[in-house]
Amino acid sequence: MYNFTLSIPTKLHFGKGQAAMLGKDIAAYTNRVLMVYGGGSVKRNGAYDDVCATLKENGIEWVELGGIASNPKIESVYEGIKLCRENDLGGIVAVGGGSSIDCAKAIAGNVHFEGDAWDAIMKGRPQTDKILPVFAVLTLAATGSEMNRNAVISNMELNIKTAFCDDVLIPVSAVMDPTYSYSVPAYYTAAGVVDIMSHTFENYFSRETDGYAHDRMAEGALIACIQQGPVAVNDPTNYAARAAMMYVSPWVINGITRAGKSCGWSCHPIEHELSAYYDVCHGAGLAVVTPSWMRHILSDATVDKFVEYGVNVWKIDANLDKYEIANTAIDKTEEFFRSIGMPTTLRELGIDNKDLFDEMAGNLANSLGNAYVAMGKDDVLAILEAAF
Amino acid sequence: MYNFTLSIPTKLHFGKGQAAMLGKDIAAYTNRVLMVYGGGSVKRNGAYDDVCATLKENGIEWVELGGIASNPKIESVYEGIKLCRENDLGGIVAVGGGSSIDCAKAIAGNVHFEGDAWDAIMKGRPQTDKILPVFAVLTLAATGSEMNRNAVISNMELNIKTAFCDDVLIPVSAVMDPTYSYSVPAYYTAAGVVDIMSHTFENYFSRETDGYAHDRMAEGALIACIQQGPVAVNDPTNYAARAAMMYVSPWVINGITRAGKSCGWSCHPIEHELSAYYDVCHGAGLAVVTPSWMRHILSDATVDKFVEYGVNVWKIDANLDKYEIANTAIDKTEEFFRSIGMPTTLRELGIDNKDLFDEMAGNLANSLGNAYVAMGKDDVLAILEAAF
Numbered sequence: 001m002y003n004f005t006l007s008i009p010t011k012l013h014f015g016k017g018q019a020a021m022l023g024k025d026i027a028a029y030t031n032r033v034l035m036v037y038g039g040g041s042v043k044r045n046g047a048y049d050d051v052c053a054t055l056k057e058n059g060i061e062w063v064e065l066g067g068i069a070s071n072p073k074i075e076s077v078y079e080g081i082k083l084c085r086e087n088d089l090g091g092i093v094a095v096g097g098g099s100s101i102d103c104a105k106a107i108a109g110n111v112h113f114e115g116d117a118w119d120a121i122m123k124g125r126p127q128t129d130k131i132l133p134v135f136a137v138l139t140l141a142a143t144g145s146e147m148n149r150n151a152v153i154s155n156m157e158l159n160i161k162t163a164f165c166d167d168v169l170i171p172v173s174a175v176m177d178p179t180y181s182y183s184v185p186a187y188y189t190a191a192g193v194v195d196i197m198s199h200t201f202e203n204y205f206s207r208e209t210d211g212y213a214h215d216r217m218a219e220g221a222l223i224a225c226i227q228q229g230p231v232a233v234n235d236p237t238n239y240a241a242r243a244a245m246m247y248v249s250p251w252v253i254n255g256i257t258r259a260g261k262s263c264g265w266s267c268h269p270i271e272h273e274l275s276a277y278y279d280v281c282h283g284a285g286l287a288v289v290t291p292s293w294m295r296h297i298l299s300d301a302t303v304d305k306f307v308e309y310g311v312n313v314w315k316i317d318a319n320l321d322k323y324e325i326a327n328t329a330i331d332k333t334e335e336f337f338r339s340i341g342m343p344t345t346l347r348e349l350g351i352d353n354k355d356l357f358d359e360m361a362g363n364l365a366n367s368l369g370n371a372y373v374a375m376g377k378d379d380v381l382a383i384l385e386a387a388f
Numbered sequence: 389m390y391n392f393t394l395s396i397p398t399k400l401h402f403g404k405g406q407a408a409m410l411g412k413d414i415a416a417y418t419n420r421v422l423m424v425y426g427g428g429s430v431k432r433n434g435a436y437d438d439v440c441a442t443l444k445e446n447g448i449e450w451v452e453l454g455g456i457a458s459n460p461k462i463e464s465v466y467e468g469i470k471l472c473r474e475n476d477l478g479g480i481v482a483v484g485g486g487s488s489i490d491c492a493k494a495i496a497g498n499v500h501f502e503g504d505a506w507d508a509i510m511k512g513r514p515q516t517d518k519i520l521p522v523f524a525v526l527t528l529a530a531t532g533s534e535m536n537r538n539a540v541i542s543n544m545e546l547n548i549k550t551a552f553c554d555d556v557l558i559p560v561s562a563v564m565d566p567t568y569s570y571s572v573p574a575y576y577t578a579a580g581v582v583d584i585m586s587h588t589f590e591n592y593f594s595r596e597t598d599g600y601a602h603d604r605m606a607e608g609a610l611i612a613c614i615q616q617g618p619v620a621v622n623d624p625t626n627y628a629a630r631a632a633m634m635y636v637s638p639w640v641i642n643g644i645t646r647a648g649k650s651c652g653w654s655c656h657p658i659e660h661e662l663s664a665y666y667d668v669c670h671g672a673g674l675a676v677v678t679p680s681w682m683r684h685i686l687s688d689a690t691v692d693k694f695v696e697y698g699v700n701v702w703k704i705d706a707n708l709d710k711y712e713i714a715n716t717a718i719d720k721t722e723e724f725f726r727s728i729g730m731p732t733t734l735r736e737l738g739i740d741n742k743d744l745f746d747e748m749a750g751n752l753a754n755s756l757g758n759a760y761v762a763m764g765k766d767d768v769l770a771i772l773e774a775a776f
Contacts, residue, residue, distance in 0.1 A: 213609070
């Protein structure tokens, strides 16, 4: 384990009706905000009305930026920056899933940046010290963006999906009302479950083998996903299952199971290529990439970690042969994704030819050297081929 | 699950040498602090010297209050308040385990209170809005006080050990350097492991049965204690084991596995009676009380939770009879405590007669109605009798 500093300052308001708590938090910073959201779902699930009510009650005026797409695009960021500047807004409220929250962060980090926002995003972090405070109202459990420092923004013209990260982007407060996620369709609910599990995997499979407290808590989070994810998918108004998925999502990515681990991530960068070229659903892309990646990196150097995963998470008999445990664990992971309706091949994602494999793998040729198992272009190609 | 607001603002600096980060954090608040510590161990394990170095480097002057006893006493709180007032100090650095940190919190919450500090403590929370910032340098993994809102103070004259809690008492930053705990004797290391497990139990055994994410992460924390606790006890300079115990300690008590659960605690109040009358080591007292409490409350109403505990934490065969699983889980808990050198009877704690049982149970007659299983005086008496 490496030394680390960990800070999780977001104030979390959890439960039915908790959006009412938000206005007071915002009023401590500003009385003029940008409200960022996606499609019409936030108007159907009640989140929009609840946020309007708490803003009004606390004397906060707002300007709206709706229509944020999944894999939020740089064009929306530009639009939000313009609205903030024109209307002299002092904060941003994101209402939705990770896309709206990520978009809000990218806007917040660039309103007071005099250069081009895409340049700052490509540099990976804000290029100004003056950041607008972000407040998040979550309607879909997946990215953990509501309590972390990351935003991921896509530029479809350049086929780039890239991360923009800094502690200053961590939301000031977050509302998690599980009832808002009742109307999330099964497919996106399942994609969220996969995303949460993938965030856990990205840190669990680590070169540091001594993160015992981290890894046992990570296993608990994975088990919660495996137990309650299918309930949320099949029984969408089950409060406890929706609550479990919302509650577990931030803790596997806001640092608790990651801090002190040095590895770069593996599956997310590969999936980001798929999203950047094909605009696929992020969680669905991860469901395709993850089992293929696991099989590709399974070796004498990694088998013990897979055994730990298989025995502790999937309760596979610890007395079996190591590789049998490891392969069974990977098979079970893939079967689980299928069981909740996720694709596990690229063809199912709608990618029916290999034309861009070389280009996508080439983009990652030099960026996965720090992953759990270092990978080059050939590794990415092999993972995509096996997932086809 | 109940609605809740959760905030964990403490900035955690984790790892060898991380005390060097503290001075800068303190300097943002004050340049004059009270340094609170226990016996000579902080001078032997390097923590004292490291804190002095970071204070000097950041131009911070300090006054010392050493000699804080375990089960910190109200007299030390009075002394600290006096030192802060006489020397116009603007913050408190606690160096040690939970006792020093708890004492620092009680001082911090009363320096600007014009009334008597014990009166405020008996009211359960600060009676003034002006609280000094607290900074914690942890040398012993146990109470989680370094990242939570609680302090427990004893008044041996009145035989009262009571909690003083508020969000304003949460430390601003905490240093966890696992090497500081290398010199903690096996007995106190083990007592810390029991304390961490007990904090987990107090929330895990809850009337709310739908805290799926909470409970799976709690089980992970318990497994980490069971796996790495004995390593820390038997191989005291094992960095990874010391790190795991330090790291897991705050998360089971700072809210993540508790938020949204309504129950009051069970074993801690009973142990606080033992400490208040006999000044026993808190973790050792919990090792005695916990298995006895578990056996006392096992019933048709609770057996399913014990089955969950037994199967998920102790890996007991889920196909066995429910009560067999539950009783085996309790036996294994008790055996585990014994295996790390903890007492499991009151006699081993040095309490060799029952003279005060009635008085201690009487003190709790009306305060455990909100526990996981509501208890009255007779229940406490039965638990003490069975633990004798």
